[in-house]
Structures are given as structure tokens and as C-alpha cells.
Amino acid sequence: MQEQNLTNKLKTIVMVIRQGEILYGINGARVLEIIPTPQITPMPRQEAYLRGVYNYKGSIIPVLSFGVLCGEEQKSQESVCVILTIENEVLALTVEAVTKLFYDNGILVEWDRESRGSSYLRIIKVIKDKSPIFVLDIPAIVKMLSYK
Amino acid sequence: MGFFSPDMEPLIDIYQSETTELIGEMDGYLIRAEREHHLTEEAINSIFRVVHSIKSSSAMMGMEDMSTCTHHLEDLFYLFREDPSLMQGKEEGIFSLLYTYSDYVKDEIERITDQDFQPSQITELMAQITKELELYKNIPAKEDSSEAQENQENIQKTSTKKEEKSKTDTPTGEILEKNLRVILKENCQMESVRAFLLVNQIKGMCEQIAYQPENLEVPEAIDEIRENGFLLYLRSDKARMGKIITKLDSSPYVENVEDMSFDESVSKEVGTQAKDESEDVHADKKEEPTEQPVVSRSGKFSSVPWEKIVKLQEVTGELITSHTIINHQMEKLGDHRVLENFSLTFHKLLSDLEELVNSASLMPVSGIVPQLYRIVRDICKKEKKEVNFVVEGQEIEADKNLIDTMVNPLIHLIRNSIDHGIEAPDERIRQGKNPTGEVSLQVSSADGRLRFCIKDDGIGLNAKEILEQAKSRGLLVKAPEAYTQDEIVNFILMPGFSTTVKVNEYSGRGVGMDVVRNAVDVLGGILEVHSDKGQGTEIIMEVPVSMTSVESIHFMVGNVNCLLPIRSIDRIHSMDEIKAQISTVDGRELYQGSNMLPILRMREVFDLPGKSDQEYMLILQGIRSAVCIIVDEVMGQLTAVEKKLPELFGSEYRASTGISGCAIIGDGDMAMMLNAEKLIRLYQKGLEDDARAKLNEQT
Numbered sequence: 050m051q052e053q054n055l056t057n058k059l060k061t062i063v064m065v066i067r068q069g070e071i072l073y074g075i076n077g078a079r080v081l082e083i084i085p086t087p088q089i090t091p092m093p094r095q096e097a098y099l100r101g102v103y104n105y106k107g108s109i110i111p112v113l114s115f116g117v118l119c120g121e122e123q124k125s126q127e128s129v130c131v132i133l134t135i136e137n138e139v140l141a142l143t144v145e146a147v148t149k150l151f152y153d154n155g156i157l158v159e160w161d162r163e164s165r166g167s168s169y170l171r172i173i174k175v176i177k178d179k180s181p182i183f184v185l186d187i188p189a190i191v192k193m194l195s196y197k
Numbered sequence: 198m199g200f201f202s203p204d205m206e207p208l209i210d211i212y213q214s215e216t217t218e219l220i221g222e223m224d225g226y227l228i229r230a231e232r233e234h235h236l237t238e239e240a241i242n243s244i245f246r247v248v249h250s251i252k253s254s255s256a257m258m259g260m261e262d263m264s265t266c267t268h269h270l271e272d273l274f275y276l277f278r279e280d281p282s283l284m285q286g287k288e289e290g291i292f293s294l295l296y297t298y299s300d301y302v303k304d305e306i307e308r309i310t311d312q313d314f315q316p317s318q319i320t321e322l323m324a325q326i327t328k329e330l331e332l333y334k335n336i337p338a339k340e341d342s343s344e345a346q347e348n349q350e351n352i353q354k355t356s357t358k359k360e361e362k363s364k365t366d367t368p369t370g371e372i373l374e375k376n377l378r379v380i381l382k383e384n385c386q387m388e389s390v391r392a393f394l395l396v397n398q399i400k401g402m403c404e405q406i407a408y409q410p411e412n413l414e415v416p417e418a419i420d421e422i423r424e425n426g427f428l429l430y431l432r433s434d435k436a437r438m439g440k441i442i443t444k445l446d447s448s449p450y451v452e453n454v455e456d457m458s459f460d461e462s463v464s465k466e467v468g469t470q471a472k473d474e475s476e477d478v479h480a481d482k483k484e485e486p487t488e489q490p491v492v493s494r495s496g497k498f499s500s501v502p503w504e505k506i507v508k509l510q511e512v513t514g515e516l517i518t519s520h521t522i523i524n525h526q527m528e529k530l531g532d533h534r535v536l537e538n539f540s541l542t543f544h545k546l547l548s549d550l551e552e553l554v555n556s557a558s559l560m561p562v563s564g565i566v567p568q569l570y571r572i573v574r575d576i577c578k579k580e581k582k583e584v585n586f587v588v589e590g591q592e593i594e595a596d597k598n599l600i601d602t603m604v605n606p607l608i609h610l611i612r613n614s615i616d617h618g619i620e621a622p623d624e625r626i627r628q629g630k631n632p633t634g635e636v637s638l639q640v641s642s643a644d645g646r647l648r649f650c651i652k653d654d655g656i657g658l659n660a661k662e663i664l665e666q667a668k669s670r671g672l673l674v675k676a677p678e679a680y681t682q683d684e685i686v687n688f689i690l691m692p693g694f695s696t697t698v699k700v701n702e703y704s705g706r707g708v709g710m711d712v713v714r715n716a717v718d719v720l721g722g723i724l725e726v727h728s729d730k731g732q733g734t735e736i737i738m739e740v741p742v743s744m745t746s747v748e749s750i751h752f753m754v755g756n757v758n759c760l761l762p763i764r765s766i767d768r769i770h771s772m773d774e775i776k777a778q779i780s781t782v783d784g785r786e787l788y789q790g791s792n793m794l795p796i797l798r799m800r801e802v803f804d805l806p807g808k809s810d811q812e813y814m815l816i817l818q819g820i821r822s823a824v825c826i827i828v829d830e831v832m833g834q835l836t837a838v839e840k841k842l843p844e845l846f847g848s849e850y851r852a853s854t855g856i857s858g859c860a861i862i863g864d865g866d867m868a869m870m871l872n873a874e875k876l877i878r879l880y881q882k883g884l885e886d887d888a889r890a891k892l893n894e895q896t
Contacts, residue, residue: 090867092846093869102867104867107514107840108840109843109867110843111846138844
């Protein structure tokens with residue numbers, strides 16, 4: 050299912066990721082957690098967009114560099130890690146920053162930075178905004194990248 | 198879920214599991230009966246019990262169509278139970294009907310967890326059952342109503358129904374009669390189901406039992422139980438009456454049991470349903486369904502959802518990992534004997550726990566055998582072939598996950614055997630063979646490995662055709678005449694390889710062998726084919742038996758932590774010791790030990806530059822072959838729990854690196870778990886690539 054259709058159908062939040070000057074959106078319903086980039090173990094012979102693997106709650110999950118996926122060189126400034134679920138798989142994306150969450154009808158939602166603990170995800174108020182966001186189809190990207 | 202009421206949703210899993218088990222049991226009797234062209238009395242009784250149970254539980258779940266057609270099938274088998282000779286000469290029709298019914302139930306049961314589940318149409322099945330019943334329509338029907346729901350009369354003290362006693366053990370001592378009102382706990386939900394389960398639990402101890410509401414399968418029963426309680430009339434000897442009361446009192450959903458005389462009119466008579474059920478209790482050694490949770494309070498065995506076993510395995514794995522980390526930290530602390538004693542005790546307890554958890558996850562291979570027999574039967578019927586299918590080693594137990602993974606490959610291989618291997622009876626006679634082909638599955642276990650061998654006495658593989666196809670696909674790495682028979686037939690293991698021109702619903706696309714190879718690859722096993730034209734084919738799958746934890750050797754390749762199971766390692770040498778025994782042939786290093794063994798440098802495999810000052814060689818022994826790997830530093834031995842690699846690192850990645858999984862070690866770092874068979878295969882692939890390149894240069 051196209052990510053945009055999924056978002057529309059679920060009427061859920063879209064997470065906005067700032068990568069350099071460009072804002073990208075991903076389906077917020079897929080986000081399990083947002084944490085500081087943890088210790089990652091590189092895998093031998095891994096592709097450039099992979100940073101390695103991470104032990105997430107007992108399961109080994111791949112960690113992808115969002116910047117490299119978007120065509121940039123990998124940067125060490127990717128200090129935020131977004132844990133996503135796609136189909137039955139969990140993976141992590143390291144990004145520069147997570148800035149906004151909004152509903153697909155253009156309503157902007159901000160989170161409370163003070164109450165986050167180890168997770169950034171909180172919703173406390175809704176305001177209106179019409180920022181242009183590039184909503185990415187993460188499942189399609191991951192499918193394209195999958196090793197055979 | 199749309200179809201089931203919220204009350205019923207918690208029971209769907211149990212209903213699905215129990216019905217699957219019942220149908221599997223029926224299939225077992227059916228397959229045997231069809232081979233013998235005869236249903237024994239034991240089989241008839243068992244099938245009657247199965248359909249009766251399915252009918253009742255389906256009605257309880259609101260699956261009216263399934264309950265209705267099962268009821269009619271039960272009517273049919275009631276006749277056979279009373280007079281088995283009725284079936285004579287009509288067995289084929291009955292077997293066919295039962296198979297159709299079995300397929301219908303399996304299909305419905307598989308689908309009931311779908312979000313949009315709706316029951317299938319049963320018109321055709323009902324027509325088939327009715328047609329069978331018609332054959333016996335001159336025979337007196339069974340006594341009215343095997344169902345409480347067929348009795349629509351108001352419950353009267355004087356009933357027209359014949360009083361029947363349930364068969365129980367011979368009562369001893371004083372006979373008591375009790376009228377009880379069972380009050381269920383408020384808001385316990387599914388009151389009629391709970392009442393039904395209570396009756397099932399106690400009826401075997403009663404000489405006579407009656408209850409109100411009598412029909413527990415209608416929605417109105419729930420309201421009646423909530424308002425008036427569940428009324429029971431019981432007749433039994435004193436000793437067993439005590440047990441009955443205790444059982445009712447101890448039920449977690451019973452608030453209170455009141456001893457009282459009936460105010461309402463309650464029949465003392467027992468319907469044939471209660472009679473039949475109580476007979477079945479004694480004919481049937483299986484445990485009756487119990488209330489949730491599904492752990493039985495009596496008997497030696499209990500049903501535990503498989504998800505709980507898996508979770509227990511995962512938690513045990515995490516405990517073992519934590520113990521490894523604690524051990525590592527303790528080594529850093531130096532001499533702390535108290536902690537060492539604790540660690541030893543902890544290790545012992547963990548070992549015991551792991552053994553218990555592993556044994557809980559074991560199941561015998563026999564669990565999957567009925568579906569294999571069914572596959573054989575269906576294909577033979579369709580293709581008009583005759584096959585004698587034999588399974589040896591059914592009693593061998595292995596991890597349920599492993600056996601579940603092997604089911605599909607086995608089905609594919611058996612299909613191939615019959616479809617492409619076994620000839621039609623006429624053809625077999627022309628070749629001087631028995632018209633009935635032989636297909637066998639031999640299961641054995643040794644040295645921590647499970648071995649499946651599928652053998653047939655069919656036409657065998659055509660080596661010439663296989664070689665031609667391999668040549669046309671550019672798979673040859675040496676001159677065609679240089680290939681041995683075994684090397685040629687093993688080309689069929691390549692993806693999409695098929696020499697057959699006939700594609701049917703069962704096979705022919707070359708996809709089946711992909712499934713087999715992938716399954717064996719994921720499990721870290723090996724797959725071999727042996728065949729001679731005209732003589733038949735033998736396919737062997739050997740897979741390691743998976744354990745929660747693995748004793749492993751920890752070593753480094755550059756900065757990469759690596760592990761290999763100790764069972765795969767024959768010897769470890771420092772390179773300084775054995776330098777003189779290493780030679781180079783055609784650009785490839787070989788080690789001269791007792792045999793000439795190939796060498797893989799792990800830095801090259803992992804594409805890591807540089808070289809370590811101190812290197813070690815590990816000699817790995819696979820199931821059939823061996824290989825030596827050169828690594829940087831050997832750190833020691835530890836207990837590791839292997840975790841699956843993410844799907845993003847698929848079979849090609851695993852094949853090109855030899856990595857099968859990851860494990861957490863000492864400092865909480867992650868290590869790559871290597872697989873000896875993959876490393877051996879990696880080396881062989883390298884040889885093939887070199888040979889192919891050389892061949893291309895020459896041509």
C-alpha cells in the first residue's frame with residue numbers, strides 16, 4: 050500500500066525529519082521509538098547505506114543512515130535514531146533531527162521536549178501549519194534495498 | 198473480528214487448535230482405513246467422537262453451518278456405530294465424503310482468524326452427506342435427538358424421553374442424589390460455555406446427570422444462567438459426589454455452589470447427548486476441554502500455547518546471555534570466590550532451565566506424518582498412480598520450530614517423487630517393476646543433527662538432460678565428461694532448475710527445490726541428491742538440531758568479533774606452528790594435515806585490509822567436508838545465544854560471508870556467529886567461479 054494512502058486511510062501523524070535543508074516525512078504510525086543514536090555494530094561487507102546492527106530489546110535490527118538513503122554522504126551528525134516497524138520487521142534510521150509531527154490534513158503537532166526521558170515521542174498540542182513535506186515510502190525503499 | 202461475538206473471541210485459538218487436532222486424528226484413521234478398504238469399529242467410534250466434538254464446539258462458537266453439516270455426518274456415523282456391516286460395499290463413497298468434510302473443516306479453521314472471516318457455503322457438502330444418508334434411509338433412524346437443542350419441549354417433571362444411564366465405573370457405597378445451584382462469578386462472561394465445561398468435567402463421575410438450562414448452545418441460556426444460576430441434578434455414590442462438589446467449588450469461575458431442591462421443573466432424564474458424551478469419556482483417553490487458562494487441574498499433561506514456549510525460550514536465551522556478561526565482568530574483577538560460587542550455581546540452574554525449556558519444545562516427527570500421507574493419497578488419486586508410502590523414525594523428537602520448517606520441503610520432495618519419479622502402473626509393469634511404487638521417508642538423528650531421507654524406486658533423474666540444461670544455462674565449470682553422476686544430479690538444486698516439460702498443479706516449475714534449498718540453508722544444513730536412471734532417486738537433508746545456547750569459540754577478524762560452535766571445530770593451530778605445512782596450488786592455499794584441506798582467509802572473506810602479526814588457523818569439520826579458516830586472534834570459549842540476522846541480510850549475504858546470526862558477548866558487544874557449512878560452501882563456490890572463468894577463457 051502506498052505510504053500516502055496508508056497515512057490518509059489511518060488519519061495518523063506524519064513525522065518530519067530534517068536532513069540538511071530538506072524536510073522529509075515518514076508515516077508516524079510506523080514509529081516505535083525515537084532515541085539517541087546507540088552503539089551500532091558494523092557488519093562485514095555491508096552496503097554503504099547501512100551503519101550496522103543494533104540489539105533492540107533482544108532482537109537484532111539493521112540500522113540505516115537516512116542521509117545516505119537520501120543520496121548524501123554519511124554524516125556523523127546523525128545523532129537521532131528512529132525505530133520503525135515495517136510489515137513484521139523492525140529497523141532503525143539514524144537522522145539529524147526529528148522536528149515535527151503533523152496530521153495529514155495539515156495540522157501541526159508539537160511534542161513536549163521536557164517530558165521525554167529516553168523517548169522523544171509525546172503529543173501535547175495541535176497548531177495549524179502548511180509546511181511542504183516530502184513523505185517517503187519507507188517500505189518501498191527498504192524492499193528495494195533488501196539483500197536477496 | 199466481525200463474525201465472532203466479543204464473548205467468543207478469547208476461545209478462537211483454543212477452538213482452532215482443538216479442531217485441528219481432532220481432524221488430524223480423523224485423517225489418521227481415514228488413511229489407514231482407505232488402505233485396508235475397511236473402517237474398524239474402533240475407527241467408527243473414534244470418528245463418531247470426533248464429529249460429535251466438532252459439532253458441539255462449532256455450535257458453541259456460533260459456526261452454525263459447520264455444526265449443522267457435522268450433525269448430519271454424526272447421524273450417519275451413529276448408524277455405522279450401531280451396525281458396522283451397513284458400510285460394506287459402500288466404503289469408497291464414505292471415504293470420499295470424509296475427505297471432503299475434512300478439507301472443508303480444515304479450510305474453515307484456517308480462515309477463522311481472518312479479519313473478514315465468513316463461513317463457506319455448505320450446499321455441496323450437505324448434498325453429499327444427504328446422498329450418503331439416503332442410501333440407508335430404509336434403516337430405522339436413531340432415537341430422537343442426539344442433541345439437547347432438538348428437544349424444544351418445556352422441561353417437565355414427567356418426560357417422554359427414555360431414561361438412559363450413562364456408563365460409569367461401578368458405583369460403590371451409598372448412592373446420593375443432589376440438586377445443586379451453581380452461581381457463576383459476576384461478569385465472568387461466556388456463562389453457557391463455562392457451564393458446558395463444568396458438565397464435561399463432572400459427568401464421568403455421575404451415574405446420572407441433568408441440568409438446566411438444558412440447551413446451552415442458544416444465546417438465551419446465558420441470560421438464564423445469570424438470572425437463576427446453573428441448576429444441576431446429580432446422582433452418584435457418596436465418595437464421588439464429594440469429588441464432584443470439590444471440583445465445582447474449586448472452579449475459578451464458580452462463585453458459590455448451593456445445595457437445594459429444584460423450584461423449577463427440571464428433567465431428571467439424560468438426553469442421548471449426555472449418554473453419548475459419557476460413553477465417549479470412557480472410550481476416549483484424551484483430556485476434555487477445560488476452562489481458561491488451559492492448564493488442566495487433573496491429569497499428567499496440559500496444553501500450553503506455543504507462543505508461551507517460544508517466549509520462554511527467548512527469556513532463557515537472554516538469561517544465558519546475561520550470565521555470559523556477568524562472567525566476563527567477574528573475570529575483570531579478579532579473585533572473587535563468592536561471586537565465582539554464585540556463578541557456578543547460576544550456571545547449573547541455567548543449564549537445568551535450558552534443558553527443561555528445550556524438552557518442552559520437542560515434538561515427535563509423527564506429528565507431521567498424517568499430512569504427508571494425505572499428500573501421497575491425493576496425488577495418487579489424481580494421477581492414477583499406486584504408491585506404498587512408508588515412514589521410518591516417526592518417534593524421533595526434535596524442536597517444533599525445526600520440524601515445522603521441514604514440513605514444506607518434505608511435501609515438495611514427496612510430491613516430486615510421485616509426480617516425476619513414480620511411473621504409472623502400466624509403465625512399471627512394462628519395466629518389470631511392481632505396479633505399486635515405493636516411496637519412503639527415513640528420519641534419523643545422530644551427533645546433534647536430524648537427517649531426512651526421501652527415497653523412491655521410480656524413473657530416476659536423467660543425467661543427460663540435466664547436463665544439457667546446465668550447459669545451456671552456463672553452469673558448467675569443467676568439461677561435461679568430467680562430471681560424476683552425483684555432481685550432475687545435484688544441478689537440480691540450482692534456483693529454477695527443471696528439466697520437465699510437464700507442469701502441473703503439483704510440480705514442474707523448479708520452484709519446489711528452491712523452497713527445499715532455502716529451508717535447509719536457513720537451518721544451516723546440507724542437501725544432497727543421489728539418483729540413477731531407471732533405479733529411483735534419493736534426496737537427503739541434514740540439519741543441525743537447534744539449541745537455545747551454543748558453546749562457542751570466540752575469535753577476532755580485524756575488529757569483528759566472531760564465534761563458531763565448538764562442535765564445528767576440529768583443531769586450532771597457531772600459524773607459526775604450521776607454516777611449513779601450507780602450500781599454494783593454482784593460487785589457492787592448502788593445508789597439509791592428515792588430509793589436504795582448503796584454506797579461507799577470513800579477512801579476505803570480510804573484505805578487510807591488512808594482516809595481523811599473530812594469526813591462527815581453525816580447522817572446521819562440516820557434515821561431509823572440511824575447511825581451514827585463518828583468523829587474527831583466538832579469545833577463548835564462551836556460551837552464546839544465537840539471534841537471527843535481520844531479513845535485510847538475506848541468503849546471498851549469508852552465503853558470501855558465512856555469517857548465520859549474531860550473539861551478545863562479554864561486554865555487551867555483538868559478535869558474528871559463523872556457520873561451518875556456509876564457509877565450506879563459500880570456498881567451493883570460489884573454486885567453481887575460478888573454474889568457470891578458466892573454462893570461458895579457453896573457449
